[in-house]
Amino acid sequence: MACNSGNCQSGCYKDSSIETQESEKNKAQNDVVKDRRSTEHLDDSTCLKCKVNRTIAAVNGVGGDFNGGDNGRFCADCFRSNLFGKFRLAVTANAMISPLDNVLVAFSGGTCSRVALQFIHEMQSRAQKNYDASRDRALPVFGVGVAFIDETAISAVSSDDLHRAIEQMKLIVSDLAPPVKQFHVVPTEAIYSLKAGDGKDRLNELINAVSDVTGKEDLLEHFRMLSLQKIAIENGYTKVLLGTCTSRIACHVLEATVKGRGYSLAADIQYVDARWKIPVVLPLRDCPIHELNMLCSLDSLMTVEVFNGTRAGINGLISSFVKLLQEENPSRESTIMRTAGKLTPFHFNRMPEDNDYNGEVASRRRQKKYNLKTKDALPPESFCPICNSPLKISTFETSINFDNGKTSSNAIGAACCASCQFQVLPKDPSSLEHFISLLPPSMVSQAEDGDRLSQKQLREQIEDCLLSDNEDGT
Amino acid sequence: MSELNRRHNYGLDLFLLSVDEGITGYRDDSLETVKRNEIQYGLPLKVVSYSKLYGWTMDEIVKLIGLKSSCTFCGVFRRQALDRGAALLKVDKLITGHNADDIAETVLLNILRGDIARLSRCTSIITGEDGPIPRCKPFKYTYEKEIVMYAYFKKLDYFSTECIYSPNAYRGFAREFIQDLERMRPRAILDIIKSGEDFRISTSTKMPKQGTCERCGYISSQKWCKACVLLEGLNRGLPKLGIGRSRGGSIANVTRIWNKRMEHRVYKASSVEVWTSEFSCSCINHCMQLNEGLLSDDRCNRWFGTAKRRALIRSSTLINHLCSLLYL
Numbered sequence: 001m002a003c004n005s006g007n008c009q010s011g012c013y014k015d016s017s018i019e020t021q022e023s024e025k026n027k028a029q030n031d032v033v034k035d036r037r038s039t040e041h042l043d044d045s046t047c048l049k050c051k052v053n054r055t056i057a058a059v060n061g062v063g064g065d066f067n068g069g070d071n072g073r074f075c076a077d078c079f080r081s082n083l084f085g086k087f088r089l090a091v092t093a094n095a096m097i098s099p100l101d102n103v104l105v106a107f108s109g110g111t112c113s114r115v116a117l118q119f120i121h122e123m124q125s126r127a128q129k130n131y132d133a134s135r136d137r138a139l140p141v142f143g144v145g146v147a148f149i150d151e152t153a154i155s156a157v158s159s160d161d162l163h164r165a166i167e168q169m170k171l172i173v174s175d176l177a178p179p180v181k182q183f184h185v186v187p188t189e190a191i192y193s194l195k196a197g198d199g200k201d202r203l204n205e206l207i208n209a210v211s212d213v214t215g216k217e218d219l220l221e222h223f224r225m226l227s228l229q230k231i232a233i234e235n236g237y238t239k240v241l242l243g244t245c246t247s248r249i250a251c252h253v254l255e256a257t258v259k260g261r262g263y264s265l266a267a268d269i270q271y272v273d274a275r276w277k278i279p280v281v282l283p284l285r286d287c288p289i290h291e292l293n294m295l296c297s298l299d300s301l302m303t304v305e306v307f308n309g310t311r312a313g314i315n316g317l318i319s320s321f322v323k324l325l326q327e328e329n330p331s332r333e334s335t336i337m338r339t340a341g342k343l344t345p346f347h348f349n350r351m352p353e354d355n356d357y358n359g360e361v362a363s364r365r366r367q368k369k370y371n372l373k374t375k376d377a378l379p380p381e382s383f384c385p386i387c388n389s390p391l392k393i394s395t396f397e398t399s400i401n402f403d404n405g406k407t408s409s410n411a412i413g414a415a416c417c418a419s420c421q422f423q424v425l426p427k428d429p430s431s432l433e434h435f436i437s438l439l440p441p442s443m444v445s446q447a448e449d450g451d452r453l454s455q456k457q458l459r460e461q462i463e464d465c466l467l468s469d470n471e472d473g474t
Numbered sequence: 475m476s477e478l479n480r481r482h483n484y485g486l487d488l489f490l491l492s493v494d495e496g497i498t499g500y501r502d503d504s505l506e507t508v509k510r511n512e513i514q515y516g517l518p519l520k521v522v523s524y525s526k527l528y529g530w531t532m533d534e535i536v537k538l539i540g541l542k543s544s545c546t547f548c549g550v551f552r553r554q555a556l557d558r559g560a561a562l563l564k565v566d567k568l569i570t571g572h573n574a575d576d577i578a579e580t581v582l583l584n585i586l587r588g589d590i591a592r593l594s595r596c597t598s599i600i601t602g603e604d605g606p607i608p609r610c611k612p613f614k615y616t617y618e619k620e621i622v623m624y625a626y627f628k629k630l631d632y633f634s635t636e637c638i639y640s641p642n643a644y645r646g647f648a649r650e651f652i653q654d655l656e657r658m659r660p661r662a663i664l665d666i667i668k669s670g671e672d673f674r675i676s677t678s679t680k681m682p683k684q685g686t687c688e689r690c691g692y693i694s695s696q697k698w699c700k701a702c703v704l705l706e707g708l709n710r711g712l713p714k715l716g717i718g719r720s721r722g723g724s725i726a727n728v729t730r731i732w733n734k735r736m737e738h739r740v741y742k743a744s745s746v747e748v749w750t751s752e753f754s755c756s757c758i759n760h761c762m763q764l765n766e767g768l769l770s771d772d773r774c775n776r777w778f779g780t781a782k783r784r785a786l787i788r789s790s791t792l793i794n795h796l797c798s799l800l801y802l
Contacts, residue, residue: 214659253585258655258662262669314658321651325586328647335588342590344674392672418668422661 047075049082056294070291076298083291087119090283094271095351097239097281099127102143104184104237104278106228109148109169109304115292116243116284118301120144121176128179145237146173149227150187153200154207154220155307165306172302184231191226191440206438209431214259214313215423222387225276226442232278240280247289247322249282250333253340254318259419264389266343275348275381275388288333346381346390384417385447386424386439391417409436412447475569475612476515490515491559491568493552494523496531497638504633511631522559524551528705532639535708541642543717547708548639550700554692560607572611575618575656578663579648581670586648590675597670605693617656617663 045058053075060071070079091097105120107113127141148169152162166185173183189199203223210216228240249269256265267273273280284292296303311319325332381390413425413432426435436444459466479486492508495501505521512519525531528551536544560568577597584593595601602608613621625632640646655662686692687699694700703716 254582257581257585257669258659258666260665260668260672263672263674265669266674314655314662317651317654317658321647325647332586336585339585339588339590339593342675344676419665 047078048073049078050075053077056298071294079291080295080298083115083287083295084119084122086286087116087283088123090271090285091123091281094281096241096272096283097123097142099140099142101238102145102236103239103241104145104147104228104232104235105241106224106243107146107148107169107173108243109165109306110243111289111292111296111303112243112245112248112284114172114243114301114303115287115295116241117146117172117176118299119283120241121181124179141179144179145182145184145235147184147186147228147231149224150185151220151224151307153187153189153203157307162306165304168302168304172304182235184235186227186231188220188223188227191223191230191442193441202438206435209426209435209438210424211427212313212423214315215420217312217315218387219424223440225280225388226440229276229278230442237278240276240278242280242282243284244282245284245287245289245292246337247326247333249285249340250336251315251318251322253336254322255315258314258318259423261389261417261419263392264417265340267346267349267390269337269340270345270349272349272351274350274352275346275383275390279351285337348381382415383446384415384420385412385443386416386420388446389417389419409433412436412439412444415447476517488515488517489563489565490517490519491556491563492519492521493555493559494521494525495548495552496524496533498533500635500638501532503635507631507633514631520559520563522555522562524555527551527555527558528701530705530708536639538708539714541639543714544639545643545645546717547704550704554699554701557607557692565607568607568609570609570611571613571621573613573616573618573621574663574667575649575652577611577614577670578652578666579645581666582648582651583645593670593673594675597667614667615664617660 045054047053047055055072055074056070056076056079057072059076070082074082097103103120105113105117107117121144124141124144127139131137131139131141146169148166150162150166151157152159170183173181187200189203192199192202194202207216207219210219231237232240252268253265256262256268267275269282269285271282271285273282295301310316322333322336329335383390409432410429413421413436416425426432475486476488478484479488490508490512492505494505508519508521511517523531532544532548535547539547556568556570580596581593584590584596597614599612599614600608600610622634624630652663652666659665683695684693685695687694687697687702689698689702692699692701696703698706700716706712707714707716
């Protein structure tokens with residue numbers, strides 16, 4: 001009912017003396033308030049978490065809602081601990097790293113990979129301190145290595161600039177010790193496992209054969225992953241850590257959507273991607289770029305810009321679009337990622353089961369969340385030889401090669417996803433064979449393995465209908 | 475449809491159904507075209523208008539609420555208007571002219587807005603099959619440009635001006651992006667639709683439970699259908715009612731009108747002037763619960779402390795008016 005001052009017992013209408021008594025009573029009840037400024041003086045410039053220090057936005061003299069909010073909510077310390085907390089939660093909740101692991105951090109010199117490197121170093125340092133302090137030293141400390149992919153073969157960067165950048169990166173990595181981290185600088189053409197000049201020529205010929213600008217960019221991204229996998233395998237790493245952040249994932253969601261890759265999108269954006277020989281982990285998945293930029297600024301983390309980050313074609317259009325959306329609503333990137341996060345992941349989007357207890361617990365938790373069956377219950381996925389994206393059943397069934405001999409170029413082309421067939425493979429069928437011959441051996445062998453697997457599955461399905469050698473009378 | 479019906483003897487009875495939203499300079503002109511189509515094709519025409527169904531035209535609504543959320547009102551009202559018109563005509567199926575560009579925009583919008591439930595349904599070529607009148611979109615894979623070209627070269631009588639309120643729609647972002655995308659890669663529109671069809675969305679994703687509106691009987695997953703909630707807001711002079719995220723009953727809906735952006739406005743509702751000042755909607759919610767005796771004074775103190783308490787006191791004049799509005 002409407003409130004009348006005389007009859008209301010809700011206390012809406014109070015004179016100032018009663019209000020003062022209540023505020024004093026409030027202060028006395030709350031021990032924490034005694035040690036802090038009274039709630040009367042709380043305003044937008046005080047950290048929400050510690051309620052003591054001034055927010056970053058207040059210190060820097062910008063608006064509270066600058067770039068999406070945390071600057072206006074937290075002080076520098078709480079901001080840092082919040083961001084690190086997200087990283088650590090991602091690592092522990094998904095059993096990304098076990099004590100026996102050797103983790104390879106992909107380092108481009110940019111903000112995201114710099115922060116990823118910093119955080120993994122902090123985790124490693126803490127683990128090392130615990131190890132040194134413990135009596136039995138039962139739990140070893142995971143190892144960390146850093147890899148930079150040198151793309152000068154396909155990008156217009158002078159050797160002086162590259163050399164300078166690499167020296168800066170070496171300095172960054174060497175400063176992050178102890179524990180000491182090995183730094184690998186590997187050119188893209190190393191995926192061919194040929195002599196340096198031959199690999200470079202073949203790579204250039206292949207890239208020039210791709211007419212679509214977006215296709216070129218995507219192919220280079222696939223090569224980056226192949227390079228990382230190669231470094232990890234050859235140097236005994238067990239995990240590859242990428243600095244992919246929320247903003248990058250938001251762009252990837254839209255890129256995959258407009259390229260017709262809706263089926264495989266869920267595979268690319270999870271915390272763990274174990275379809276590769278060396279599983280790939282994304283612990284910065286929940287961190288938007290502006291928070292990472294802020295951290296680099298607060299902690300003066302050195303970043304190195306080597307290759308021009310401007311994206312071309314459809315990828316560039318989408319970057320601009322997402323930037324526009326973000327300006328209109330600072331939480332748009334998070335919403336996009338959250339939407340895509342509701343897609344059902346694949347069975348390889350969890351850490352492969354091992355004897356590690358933590359891995360099992362995290363694995364069971366995610367299985368339950370997504371109603372994932374165990375690996376054995378599901379048929380193995382078929383993958384595109386170029387981008388390694390999982391193919392929908394209807395796609396790979398029609399691409400099975402029925403020739404008994406070596407997998408033909410046509411078969412490899414047919415085994416690719418629709419997006420790669422359009423934007424990477426040549427339009428002219430007569431050029432296909434030459435194009436396939438230029439692909440790195442790992443891509444071709446994957447196509448052949450996939451073909452053999454498809455034939456094996458098909459054979460298993462029709463096993464009962466096949467005549468055995470004894471029955472046909474010959 | 476009439477050409478296919480004639481050529482292939484489908485044996486269908488076709489009707490034209492038009493919705494008059496009451497947009498001067500747009501709908502009044504397009505209805506003239508529809509009336510000519512009625513004669514040209516010899517198909518019976520039914521026009522359902524917002525003013526008759528709801529007592530409001532879009533022009534009146536925009537005058538009240540401004541340009542920002544006008545598409546929310548129009549879209550909700552149109553959906554119901556189409557269903558009601560189709561029911562009056564006693565038809566078995568409703569066909570809409572949604573084309574590939576529209577569906578691609580909808581897929582993108584649902585991604586941008588986080589609506590996974592709609593994302594799973596929006597690419598279906600037939601929807602509402604478990605309802606009384608399913609809807610079909612035969613132009614699902616046809617580009618808007620193709621349709622325009624067909625209409626132009628076949629010299630069809632059509633109306634091609636955009637709604638005058640559309641520049642302010644959020645869909646405009648997606649539309650502009652898709653136009654740029656189409657220039658770069660024309661097949662991208664179909665690729666977006668394909669992606670929408672292929673998204674791995676769990677069948678156990680929480681879908682709304684279908685019921686009926688207590689007020690008008692239309693299908694609804696809530697107590698009241700969205701059209702009734704919006705209408706209630708309009709009729710009470712509370713146009714933000716039902717706009718944005720709102721859960722719970724009428725009290726929560728009313729309180730969410732004044733959001734944390736701290737607007738200073740003067741409302742005239744039922745000839746009562748209500749003056750609002752700075753406060754948070756959670757404050758108001760709790761204050762209203764205080765009024766109803768649902769929240770103790772002491773608890774309110776603990777939750778809000780002195781600073782917010784002042785806000786409660788300042789806004790208590792508002793609470794009086796809000797209560798009188800709700801309980802009149």
